[in-house]
Structures are given as structure tokens and as C-alpha cells.
Amino acid sequence: xxxxxxxxxxxxxxxxxxxxxxxxxxxxxxxxxxxxxxxxxxxxxxxxxxxxxxxxxxxxxxxxxxxxxxxxxxxxxxxxxxxxxxxxxxxxxxxxxxxxxxxxxxxxxxxxxxxxxxxxxxxxxxxxxxxxxxxxxxxxxxxxxxxxxxxxxxxxxxxxxxxxxxxxxxxxxxxxxxxxxxxxxxxxxxxxxxxxxxxxxxxxxxxxxxxxxxxxxxxxxxxxxxxxxxxxxxxxxxxxxxxxxxxxxxxxxxxxxxxxxxxxxxxxxxxxxxxxxxxxxxxxxxxxxxxxxxxxxxxxxxxxxxxxxxxxxxxxxxxxxxxxxxxxxxxxxxxxxxxxxxxxxxxxxxxxxxxxxxxxxxxxxxxxxxxxxxxxxxxxxxxxxxxxxxxxxxx
Numbered sequence: 550x551x552x553x554x555x556x557x558x559x560x561x562x563x564x565x566x567x568x569x570x571x572x573x574x575x576x577x578x579x580x581x582x583x584x585x586x587x588x589x590x591x592x593x594x595x596x597x598x599x600x601x602x603x604x605x606x607x608x609x610x611x612x613x614x615x616x617x618x619x620x621x622x623x624x625x626x627x628x629x630x631x632x633x634x635x636x637x638x639x640x641x642x643x644x645x646x647x648x649x650x651x652x653x654x655x656x657x658x659x660x661x662x663x664x665x666x667x668x669x670x671x672x673x674x675x676x677x678x679x680x681x682x683x684x685x686x687x688x689x690x691x692x693x694x695x696x697x698x699x700x701x702x703x704x705x706x707x708x709x710x711x712x713x714x715x716x717x718x719x720x721x722x723x724x725x726x727x728x729x730x731x732x733x734x735x736x737x738x739x740x741x742x743x744x745x746x747x748x749x750x751x752x753x754x755x756x757x758x759x760x761x762x763x764x765x766x767x768x769x770x771x772x773x774x775x776x777x778x779x780x781x782x783x784x785x786x787x788x789x790x791x792x793x794x795x796x797x798x799x800x801x802x803x804x805x806x807x808x809x810x811x812x813x814x815x816x817x818x819x820x821x822x823x824x825x826x827x828x829x830x831x832x833x834x835x836x837x838x839x840x841x842x843x844x845x846x847x848x849x850x851x852x853x854x855x856x857x858x859x860x861x862x863x864x865x866x867x868x869x870x871x872x873x874x875x876x877x878x879x880x881x882x883x884x885x886x887x888x889x890x891x892x893x894x895x896x897x898x899x900x901x902x903x904x905x906x907x908x909x910x911x912x913x914x915x916x917x918x919x920x921x922x923x924x925x926x927x928x929x930x931x932x933x934x935x936x937x938x939x940x941x942x943x944x
Contacts, residue, residue: 551808552815552823557776558850558875559824564773565841566600567833567872568824573601575608576617580632583766583773584639586838587620587630590721591922595836595869598914606918613722620714620723621732622707624766624786625843626650628714635769636732640711641754642762646787648752651705660698667705668752674710678731681715685726709752720919763788763796771804771818774844778813784846811847830875832903834888834911837923838867842877852877856893862929869923873900879937882930883922887912887943891934905942912944920944 552560562568565582578601579585585593598604612618619636623629623643631639651657652664670691677690684703692699706712707729715728754762770782779793797804802819809815817823835841842852842860852860852870856877861867871879871890878900879892888908896904915922 554810559828563824570602575612583769584629584631587628590723592836593630599833613716638762638765641758642766644754647709651708657705660701675731681728681730683726767796776807776815776817780846785844833872834907835870837869889941891939908942916944
């Protein structure tokens, strides 16, 4: 059966819990949708508000505080929030990519420090981060060994060492300055290895653990964003083609090939279900950098190509979006007293009614937390958006 573009979009929305809010524990919701991009502290909260029925922000506060959800640098060398039991295998899968992005970068190599210098610091860094520390404290601790280069050493290690961010307060749990803690291993997960790990190359995961991590991450990606291509998984992770091919081969009949509208081969879980063509998609107000828009090589699955330049700005910022019938139809931002909704094309009364209801609920959540959420990105609205209609929804 050939899957249409519409059914592919609905499949992603369904697996991302965007066709219907589910009554789930926040940690289980994060596990179901693989990961939440978390470079902006508010985004995991707003992402779960879109997906979890009767979402309570305090539940996510508690999950971050007790470590059931881990915030760390992972896929795409970007901060993500993941279930604690997924952190170690995901880190093992990504470790080679994370490490290479730093120890082979000119900003690191220009210091004349070597990858071996960085790897040798992993065990003492883990000891030092047995309790929460700020970046400044880490740099001060190792200044005696690396002098002025301690800053670059920490820049490299905070990306690939097994480290998680610790809540520091503020409306969305994480505020400046950042605080870091050595990542512990959750029950049933695979422990990341340090420079002292047997015959394994320093700073890298044992091959078996890395391969197992890639397979687990690939299955999670298909469960959360499938059907998907190898290129989609590469886009989501920055892992190489050969690594992905080996993982697909190793998964055997757990993964099947399906036919889609494009040239790229699509893969899915053998027992996965795809919604029918006529399944309705409710309106949603997605946060900045929502993972739904970042999980595929061609973002047209839910982001029409003509709107990509409006949503994805020239420096990579991805604005908070309006979803109408499963497609990005505009953007939203917080304004004094409520939310401003901007559509890229004319919408019908029913669409505006649904968006308004969502905006009223989101305004109530923001009023209790951070009415000025994402305000620092307001400059993208200064020149306006062409050919639009705008409404302001008061909280």
C-alpha cells in the first residue's frame, strides 16, 4: 500500500500525541515521543502541554528535579529532554558524533590541547560533578592543569561527557547560570564508559554499546516519528549513513519497508499503525523548535515548503507555530495580556475558533508561569509576515 503525504503527516502527528492529548505521566510521555528539544527552557513544558491531557507544569518540574527526565546534550549536538532510562543508550549512540564535534573543532585544536587531554579528564570530571557545579566552578577546578585553556576544555567536555543539566529555578526549571551533574545510570540502561573503561578507546563507548544505543534510538525514532527514511534519522541525529545502515540491518524483521510518495525508502515498525486519510487533526500551538518539525530530512511533512523561510529563520531559530489540520499555518507569540496568532493564509471560522480556544488555555498556563515566554525572539516579528491575518487572544 502506498502511503500518501497526508497519511505520513497523520502518522507523525499521531505518534507525537498531537491528534489527541493522552492522560500520561510526563516521563512516560517523553519516552513515547522519543525526546524533546530543550535548548529553550520553556519548550519541553509547552510541548507536553500540547500532548498530555490536564498537563500540570509542576509535574515536569518534579521529573527534572528527581532525575526521571534528563536534560542533556544529545541528538544534533543539542540539548534534549529524555526519559532517564533512555539517556545512557542514547548517549552511547551519539558519543562518537558529540566528541568529534568538539575535539576536532578548530576552537579546541587551536589551543594545542589533544583529544587525549580531554578524554583523560573524564574520570576526575565525573568525580568533581558528583554534586551540582556551575560551569565557572568546573573551569576554576581545572585552571591549574590547563591555564587559560580550561574554558575550551570545558566547552568540549560539557558536550560529550556523560553530564546532565540540573534545575536551577525560574519559571521553566532551568535558568542561568547552568548547573551540571555527572549523569548516573538508570535501572535497566547501559552505563556510559569513561577513559578508564577497559580496552575501549578513551572517550568512546564500547562498540557493542554504541551499536545497541543506535538501534534503540532508531526504534524510538520510528515509534515517535515514523514512517521515516534513513535520511530522516540522519537529520534527527547527525549520525552517519553507514552507522544507520548497520542498525537497520541488525534490526531485521522488527523494521519493515513501506512505500511513500517520495523517492526515499521509508521504514517503520512491523506492528505500527497509520491513521486513515480522513482522520481529523486538531489545532495546536507548538513551541519553538518542536521536535515534530526537526525529525525529517524534508520538513514538508507538516511544514509546507513555502512557509519554511517564515518559520525557520536565517540563524536557525524555529518559531512557535500554529498547526491547522495537521499543517503549519502560521506562528504565535506572547504579547501583553495574551497571545498574538498570525496566519500565513486566510483561515476559516472553524479554524480560528479552534486556535482561539487553544490560545486561551495556553494563555492561562503562561499567566501562572511566564507571560513573556520567548519574548527575546520578538524581533522576528518586527518586519511582519507577508499576506497574513492576525488576531490577539486575551488570557
